[in-house]
Amino acid sequence: MTDLPVQWLEPLPLPGRQALPNRIPPGPMEGITEGSFCRALALRRLVRCWITPFIRLTTGVPRRSRLESRLAPYRETGLPVVVQIMGHDIGLLAAAARRLTELGIIGIDLNCACPTKTVIGNGAGGALLRRPEWIREALLALRTACPGVGLSVKLRTGFSSPSALPDLMAAMREGQPDFAILHYRTVEELYRRIPDGWSRLAQAKELAGSVPLLASGDIYTAEDALRLWRECRVDGVAPARGLLRNPRLLCDIEAMCQGQTPLPYSRADSLPLLADIASDPGQDDAASPGFVLDFAARSLGSDDPLFLRLSACRTLGEIRSLLGTACTNPQTE
Numbered sequence: 001m002t003d004l005p006v007q008w009l010e011p012l013p014l015p016g017r018q019a020l021p022n023r024i025p026p027g028p029m030e031g032i033t034e035g036s037f038c039r040a041l042a043l044r045r046l047v048r049c050w051i052t053p054f055i056r057l058t059t060g061v062p063r064r065s066r067l068e069s070r071l072a073p074y075r076e077t078g079l080p081v082v083v084q085i086m087g088h089d090i091g092l093l094a095a096a097a098r099r100l101t102e103l104g105i106i107g108i109d110l111n112c113a114c115p116t117k118t119v120i121g122n123g124a125g126g127a128l129l130r131r132p133e134w135i136r137e138a139l140l141a142l143r144t145a146c147p148g149v150g151l152s153v154k155l156r157t158g159f160s161s162p163s164a165l166p167d168l169m170a171a172m173r174e175g176q177p178d179f180a181i182l183h184y185r186t187v188e189e190l191y192r193r194i195p196d197g198w199s200r201l202a203q204a205k206e207l208a209g210s211v212p213l214l215a216s217g218d219i220y221t222a223e224d225a226l227r228l229w230r231e232c233r234v235d236g237v238a239p240a241r242g243l244l245r246n247p248r249l250l251c252d253i254e255a256m257c258q259g260q261t262p263l264p265y266s267r268a269d270s271l272p273l274l275a276d277i278a279s280d281p282g283q284d285d286a287a288s289p290g291f292v293l294d295f296a297a298r299s300l301g302s303d304d305p306l307f308l309r310l311s312a313c314r315t316l317g318e319i320r321s322l323l324g325t326a327c328t329n330p331q332t333e
């Protein structure tokens, strides 16, 4: 078989006659899949839905107005939105999820994967991988609280060791989410290279039963997705950092599912998106170019000549004008 499965293009049904538009959603990235980046991707039709970065729930249910403003950048794109929540208090998670369902979302995603120290210290995110029974209970409680929307869970393969996988997958199955996303590293592995990631995904796919399993981890090209599919037979993928290098990645994977060969990606393809992000109306010319530079470093590479010129700019206005020229003459930049 040379192509990705056409089934990855099929909608993934959720309660309330909703659906994830296909099985290739963008992976959530806190601080990145937000605001201007989302608007730019949506404007160029490079995504079909959102899974938001986590909303952290620690003390109380956020006011409706706060949740509304948090979701506004996603809802404004007109694309279906799955909201990710994170916490350790099941009652609080369920109450917040209930309020979120009033805001026109298609699903709730439970984060049991975040590896950051503060989150782990609070017993949330990836810390919950040490408590498979908690994951099962939380999923069942969220389903009861929000029967009319989709329910999914984001997992890693364990806290310290992937030997946790059978117990985690059993808990996930019993919690009956509509789908699960599995990042193939453990929490302690953070973002390190691991040699056996795909065999973990293959094992997880076997253990997931009838719950669709979307894979996450180091999918930078459609060919990566194809190799992963051949080895693991997962039900879809949720690429994250690959979108920064190639914002067209999800479309490339879709094209391969249709038997087409994606066009080669060139650095010049990043420039219009970068220009869109820089010219996002939320900020005036005098603003600091922090996020744009961060994105430029990731998409062009920090040793790219254009990036070096961009990083010498002091304001967004200077960046905008430099990118305007670069987009007109991509070869010379």
Ligand SMILES: Cc1cc2nc3c(=O)[nH]c(=O)nc-3n(C[C@H](O)[C@H](O)[C@H](O)COP(=O)(O)O)c2cc1C
Pocket: 027, 028, 029, 030, 031, 032, 052, 053, 054, 084, 111, 113, 154, 183, 216, 217, 218, 219, 238, 239, 240, 241, 242
């Ligand atoms: C900057 C950054 C922020 C992230 N934020 C989230 C998040 O809010 N929720 C989540 O489930 N995963 C988050 N992730 C994890 C990604 O969704 C993904 O699982 C991980 O990066 C591995 O996939 P990749 O190699 O395709 O990036 C984040 C990753 C990065 C790099």
